[in-house]
Amino acid sequence: DTQHPEMRIEEEMERVVDQTKELQEAARSLISKSSREEKDLQQRARSLYTSMDELRSSIISLTLDDHMDHRLAEKLEAELNRAKCILVDGDASYFLVGKVESWFLKRFLGPINVRAIRKDVQLKVKEEYNSYKDRTTWLFLLFPSILLFLRSWMWDGCMPAFPVQLYQAWLLFLYAGLALRENILRVNGSDIRPWWIYHHYCAMVMALVSLTWEIKGQPDCAQKQRGVELFLQWAMMQGVAMLLQNRYQRQRLYTRIALGKAKRMDVVWGETAGERGQLWLLCPMLFVLQGFEAYVGLLLLQTTVVGVVSEWQVVFCGILLVLMALGNFVNTVQTLLVKSRF
Amino acid sequence: DTQHPEMRIEEEMERVVDQTKELQEAARSLISKSSREEKDLQQRARSLYTSMDELRSSIISLTLDDHMDHRLAEKLEAELNRAKCILVDGDASYFLVGKVESWFLKRFLGPINVRAIRKDVQLKVKEEYNSYKDRTTWLFLLFPSILLFLRSWMWDGCMPAFPVQLYQAWLLFLYAGLALRENILRVNGSDIRPWWIYHHYCAMVMALVSLTWEIKGQPDCAQKQRGVELFLQWAMMQGVAMLLQNRYQRQRLYTRIALGKAKRMDVVWGETAGERGQLWLLCPMLFVLQGFEAYVGLLLLQTTVVGVVSEWQVVFCGILLVLMALGNFVNTVQTLLVKSRF
Ligand SMILES: CC(C)(COP(=O)(O)OP(=O)(O)OC[C@H]1O[C@@H](n2cnc3c(N)ncnc32)[C@H](O)[C@@H]1OP(=O)(O)O)[C@@H](O)C(=O)NCCC(=O)NCCS
Numbered sequence: 001d002t003q004h005p006e007m008r009i010e011e012e013m014e015r016v017v018d019q020t021k022e023l024q025e026a027a028r029s030l031i032s033k034s035s036r037e038e039k040d041l042q043q044r045a046r047s048l049y050t051s052m053d054e055l056r057s058s059i060i061s062l063t064l065d066d067h068m069d070h071r072l073a074e075k076l077e078a079e080l081n082r083a084k085c086i087l088v089d090g091d092a093s094y095f096l097v098g099k100v101e102s103w104f105l106k107r108f109l110g111p112i113n114v115r116a117i118r119k120d121v122q123l124k125v126k127e128e129y130n131s132y133k134d135r136t137t138w139l140f141l142l143f144p145s146i147l148l149f150l151r152s153w154m155w156d157g158c159m160p161a162f163p164v165q166l167y168q169a170w171l172l173f174l175y176a177g178l179a180l181r182e183n184i185l186r187v188n189g190s191d192i193r194p195w196w197i198y199h200h201y202c203a204m205v206m207a208l209v210s211l212t213w214e215i216k217g218q219p220d221c222a223q224k225q226r227g228v229e230l231f232l233q234w235a236m237m238q239g240v241a242m243l244l245q246n247r248y249q250r251q252r253l254y255t256r257i258a259l260g261k262a263k264r265m266d267v268v269w270g271e272t273a274g275e276r277g278q279l280w281l282l283c284p285m286l287f288v289l290q291g292f293e294a295y296v297g298l299l300l301l302q303t304t305v306v307g308v309v310s311e312w313q314v315v316f317c318g319i320l321l322v323l324m325a326l327g328n329f330v331n332t333v334q335t336l337l338v339k340s341r342f
Numbered sequence: 343d344t345q346h347p348e349m350r351i352e353e354e355m356e357r358v359v360d361q362t363k364e365l366q367e368a369a370r371s372l373i374s375k376s377s378r379e380e381k382d383l384q385q386r387a388r389s390l391y392t393s394m395d396e397l398r399s400s401i402i403s404l405t406l407d408d409h410m411d412h413r414l415a416e417k418l419e420a421e422l423n424r425a426k427c428i429l430v431d432g433d434a435s436y437f438l439v440g441k442v443e444s445w446f447l448k449r450f451l452g453p454i455n456v457r458a459i460r461k462d463v464q465l466k467v468k469e470e471y472n473s474y475k476d477r478t479t480w481l482f483l484l485f486p487s488i489l490l491f492l493r494s495w496m497w498d499g500c501m502p503a504f505p506v507q508l509y510q511a512w513l514l515f516l517y518a519g520l521a522l523r524e525n526i527l528r529v530n531g532s533d534i535r536p537w538w539i540y541h542h543y544c545a546m547v548m549a550l551v552s553l554t555w556e557i558k559g560q561p562d563c564a565q566k567q568r569g570v571e572l573f574l575q576w577a578m579m580q581g582v583a584m585l586l587q588n589r590y591q592r593q594r595l596y597t598r599i600a601l602g603k604a605k606r607m608d609v610v611w612g613e614t615a616g617e618r619g620q621l622w623l624l625c626p627m628l629f630v631l632q633g634f635e636a637y638v639g640l641l642l643l644q645t646t647v648v649g650v651v652s653e654w655q656v657v658f659c660g661i662l663l664v665l666m667a668l669g670n671f672v673n674t675v676q677t678l679l680v681k682s683r684f
């Protein structure tokens with residue numbers, strides 16, 4: 001370069017300053033333009049949704065008044081369903097859904113938006129949730145097995161407090177993570193029943209309470225630790241059920257991804273044969289597990305009545321377990337009833 | 343309407359179906375267009391950032407070689423700083439920052455994006471964080487005060503376990519919320535030092551450990567509960583310091599919002615006089631508090647050496663408190679040093 005270096009730098013500086021201003025303008029206009037366009041799409045999506053509802057009721061009332069041929073009505077309704085499916089399940093769905101409020105997320109994350117606009121990101125979040133569950137389920141199974149094994153093999157029926165408390169602390173963080181992630185999935189349009197999330201809140205409370213529950217040592221610790229033992233046995237069973245459940249739900253997700261669907265709003269959409277088979281295997285296990293959950297709860301309550309242990313934690317965990325078992329049962333049955341309607 | 347109702351409905355249906363398809367297309371193209379434009383802005387922002395760095399080093403090397411007038415060099419550097427400020431602090435900043443990875447958020451939330459593209463949303467998140475701290479600080483102050491008051495007034499120097507454990511569980515959730523929110527702020531471009539976040543991780547661990555720490559009853563409980571008592575006294579002091587800290591940081595935020603700045607990258611940007619005054623009041627308090635924090639830690643360690651209590655939890659909390667005090671001290675001093683450079 002034959003130019004004077006000072007001049008070269010001043011020119012370069014001018015270029016940089018200009019480009020910075022341009023970039024700032026471009027960024028500002030992109031941000032405001034997209035938020036304007038988003039608002040527009042939101043309005044269009046909502047009014048379309050209302051039109052669809054009106055159309056459906058018109059069809060129904062015309063059919064009832066015999067002003068419309070049944071054949072035609074059926075055809076129109078099928079068409080309407082297809083359109084609704086596109087609206088609710090397609091790329092526009094982001095603009096349709098009003099903000100789902102999650103008290104839990106607000107409390108822990110503040111007013112941040114956790115909704116993903118792109119379908120592939122939403123699916124990734126869901127997939128990652130599944131693989132998180134897979135990874136933790138193995139620990140879920142392993143942890144209590146090791147504790148129970150060491151108890152009879154090394155510890156002479158008397159578990160030391162520390163490993164049990166470590167396990168309980170791990171449970172607390174596990175459930176907190178699941179509750180946060182499930183709330184995020186819900187905000188992203190998942191149809192998960194609220195109960196499964198409440199269930200994780202309850203499990204968090206139980207883990208917390210059990211942390212304050214003093215692990216008694218000798219003498220008579222076999223009897224005093226009966227509650228912990230039952231709890232661990234139940235946890236092992238739950239681990240097995242969770243493995244099956246994960247497999248089933250992962251397959252459902254893959255089928256859906258293959259079909260290009262994020263939701264199952266499509267009325268035609270039921271379970272595939274393979275899924276149905278897995279569900280038939282899963283459900284008896286779930287009911288047995290729920291029965292055992294209630295049984296463990298009742299046994300805990302019994303130990304306090306008989307007077308072996310008398311801490312409030314035991315009563316509390318007993319009642320909570322029974323309530324959780326009931327809720328799980330009711331919600332599993334309701335899910336099956338909904339499914340059987342297809 | 344004189345038309346046949348069937349025909350009217352079929353027409354209406356056609357309209358709805360067409361609109362649905364249009365909307366789906368519009369949504370898809372908006373999403374893909376914005377992601378393309380975002381990528382473009384990202385590239386421009388990054389290359390501009392590199393140019394600025396190169397320009398700065400050219401200026402420095404030319405000045406050192408005496409190929410450039412010092413006056414000019416200063417003028418150019420000031421100009422460069424202004425440009426950098428616009429880039430880093432303006433609307434384009436969203437496109438500049440690479441994804442800040444937060445292990446904690448990934449673990450608990452999964453692969454969801456918590457960055458806000460709009461400056462006003464970022465500020466709202468920050469404001470909400472401040473008001474969350476305000477709200478909880480009062481509880482932070484009230485909780486231990488009530489416990490200590492009841493202890494000497496009603497409980498005869500012997501705290502029952504339940505209220506203390508309730509307090510510890512509350513602390514655990516409080517710190518978890520703070521840690522999550524601060525990670526989110528960091529992802530949104532806050533300059534918060536990582537230590538303040540680690541500090542909340544440590545506080546979470548301590549709350550968890552203290553939950554498993556058995557609250558001893560009579561006899562001699564005044565002596566056995568000495569650790570808890572010290573901890574509560576320290577918590578009260580911390581509450582007062584947090585109130586001052588919140589006031590100071592809130593004022594900083596308001597000044598910045600008034601100046602239209604989201605960050606303090608502007609080199610001209612220092613503290614206002616009022617802020618400086620608050621900092622002079624705050625800092626001695628912070629140092630006293632950090633001294634007391636270490637002192638409580640050492641006292642806890644001493645109780646185990648003397649042999650009054652011998653649980654591992656006490657040793658652990660003692661060591662953790664000393665480490666936290668050291669870290670807080672070092673980081674406060676470093677912050678002050680950075681500030682004094684302006
Ligand atoms: C019965 C069961 C297998 C049905 O699963 P399913 O076929 O996926 O149920 P649905 O079709 O109603 O699912 C609707 C949504 O909720 C989700 N979901 C269902 N049950 C869930 C659960 N227990 N935890 C988390 N998410 C669940 C599904 O993944 C689906 O999400 P999507 O809309 O994002 O795709 C399932 O609910 C289950 O396993 N429940 C029993 C749990 C239990 O009792 N465990 C014992 C104690 S731990």
Ligand SMILES: CC(C)(COP(=O)(O)OP(=O)(O)OC[C@H]1O[C@@H](n2cnc3c(N)ncnc32)[C@H](O)[C@@H]1OP(=O)(O)O)[C@@H](O)C(=O)NCCC(=O)NCCS
Nearest residue numbers: 531532533534535538580587591624628631632670674677
């Ligand atoms: C020293 C102190 C007052 C400086 O505060 P400051 O002037 O805001 O510090 P900085 O200018 O370095 O702040 C940089 C960023 O970190 C944030 N920050 C600083 N200290 C923080 C803390 N302790 N907790 C959370 N955020 C903090 C600021 O809000 C700012 O965020 P921004 O970039 O989004 O605006 C503050 O760090 C402090 O109070 N530290 C002591 C904490 C302590 O030891 N407590 C006793 C035990 S709890």
